[in-house]
Amino acid sequence: MNPGATLVGPVLEYPCASAYDRELCAQVRPPDWHNPQPRSCYDWLVIGGGPAGLTAARGAAALGASVALVECHLLGGVSLNYGSVSSQALIRTSRLYAEMRDASYYGTYPPTSIEVDFALAMERMRRIRARLARLSSATSIAALGIDLFFGTARFVRDDAIDLDGMRLSFKKALIATGSRSLLPTLPGLTEAGYLTNETVFDLTTLPASLLVIGGGPVGCELAQAFCRFGSRTVIVHDEPLFLPTEERDAAQLLSAALARDGIEMHLNTTAVAVRGDSGRKIVETVSDGDVGTVTADTVLTGIGRVPAVGGLDLEAAGVAFDTTTGIRVDDFLRTTSKRIFAAGDVCMEHPFVDTAHASARIAVHNALCRGRQRLSRLTIPWCTYTDPEIAHVGLYVRQARAQGIPIKTFTVPMHDVDRAIADGGEEGFVKIHVREGTDTILGATIVARHAGEMINDLSLAMVAGIGLDTMARVIHAYPTQAEAVRKAAEACRRRHRPQWRTWLQRWRGAR
Incomplete structure (x- = not known):
């Protein structure tokens, strides 16, 4: 000392x-x-x-x-x-419970009894x-x-x-x-009690029901995880879609995935007041002028920072x-x-x-x-770790149009990718945007089981100035989900090589 x-x-x-x-x-x-x-x-x-x-x-x-x-x-x-360390650990355990319940889809028998040990998951x-x-x-x-x-x-x-x-x-x-x-200014919230993305990781007992206020990345991730652990989970979100900054089709796929998990969703709905009643929370909501209430044991605010x-x-x-x-x-x-x-x-x-x-x-x-x-000059990728994950880098189509940049998009659905089919992860797509008439990558959105890993290849290509045509020549290990990126690159390469077709036609005519 x-x-x-x-x-x-x-x-x-x-x-x-x-x-x-x-x-x-x-x-x-x-x-x-x-x-x-x-x-x-x-x-x-x-x-x-x-x-x-x-x-x-x-x-x-x-x-x-x-x-x-x-x-x-x-x-x-x-x-x-x-934050991310704690949430990723819980998300992984909750996904395991979901996969056990869907075991028959993977060709095996589900366990006769699936008992969720939330305390053990939190200990991990x-x-x-x-x-x-x-x-x-x-x-x-x-x-x-x-x-x-x-x-x-x-x-x-x-x-x-x-x-x-x-x-x-x-x-x-x-x-x-x-x-x-960032806490919502809801009358009665403090008196009724609530959790944030920080205090939620102090739990040792799984709440029987959970109301999540906010449909951003944190709110969606935690809502899905707690639903898979067995909580009756409700999301109240004041926008028409979750993840309002993401591409519309990506947000729609997420909504469908959360609904399949059993999450009750109230979109275009604003929480306006909270009151406690016998240890439970009653949240008053407004949607298109209609007043309603949602009751839950625990309220989680997930509206941002x-x-x-x-x-x-x-x-x-x-x-x-x-x-x-x-x-x-x-x-x-x-x-x-x-x-x-x-x-x-x-x-x-x-x-x-x-x-x-x-x-x-x-x-x-x-x-x-x-x-x-x-x-x-930073190229910044990000990912929402729901199931499926939603990852993005670079410009969205709306941003390119707002800047007057002509754009061409190449899309590959995950149900066309062998590994995604084998893994039972056919939901999603790879969408890559290039400047019209070139192979310069302007941005990309990936919705897939491992989108957070897949987006890194495209981030590297953007930083290094590697065009999408060049990525078509990269040999990927087979089978992997990244094959979707190669398929998009091949589509771009075919579009940018019309002279090959012209040469082939002339060669055939000469014969």
Whole structure:
């Protein structure tokens, strides 16, 4: 321990406080952690220990900079502690239960009795979360030469912060405080009680019924998972389709899949009030002027997230921000203060872990290496992990048309793909958009069992400038679901090679 180091106060533990939760906290917020004695001035100070903050701190340390990392709660951020790691573990278990119930479709007999052990599924999730926390542990960060501080930071100048009474000075800084759950302003919600995408992972008992408010990615993923565990699940969504930013046919396929799972759906419906009654929640809804009610044991809000900008005293550093859109940055991730950059959910439109990592690398390069890397040049894929998954990269058709870009789309349904048929995953499609008259890939949407894996090939092609014609020459292992991408590429190649047909016709005529 450094001379003059201070002991960090007690940290909130997970309500479950299982052995795995205690192991997790020991990694990402050790109860006996001592903040180091700060240096006179740091080359690089990072506020926020989530994916963006950790990447930025590690990247700067690798360059030889003196680095301070400040985290107010748990290292690893939402992704590790409450987000994608936890949800993916639960989604996988829920899919197994669904496959057991459909065993006859796969040529075997279903178990005579399928008993859902929700507590065991949650224990598995916590075990996985604790294991992955080792990669973001406090000791591993300190071992890189990074000064790790736990506490609440606020700016006092554009070159210094106050950390619970301790002054930390810096030459350059990065704000990577992430985002927080966006809660609907429903009368009675707080009094009745609710879960968010963060607190839902504290459950140990499966709710008999669950009402999900919001049909975005998080709401749909968790609704499907809990339905497959056996909860009577209802989604109330104020749009005509789920995933309103996705392509219409993709959203329609998802609606059909959720309906087959038994989810009760109320689209074009707004939740307007909540009240408690004997431990249950009664949610009042409005749809086309008609008032109704939905009763459930538990309410889950899944309507999105907002940037975490509160309590930083950004005005003292001259950093412009908005409580809805986050910190204002330029294309180089510079804020309105020349010393301070931002990365991740706190400033970006797409709140994804991969974009947090990518933006952090850009910020480090531009701040410490006098680089000129641009945020706008990132090619960003994303995926909603329902069953089937919905993945996208690049432009949608509506965006291309709005920009006046002529576009041609090549679509391959998954029921034309051998592996999808063999796996019983015929639902979905691969849809690839190219600039009309060329093979330049502008965007793609994939709806399939493994869409999140399949989209990566197209992301790579877009980044590397590989045209769809060239992808037709790539030999894929057979049988795989990625064959759908090759089929789309072959369709593009045939369309762009009319001279072959002309030459063949002339050759036949000569004979």
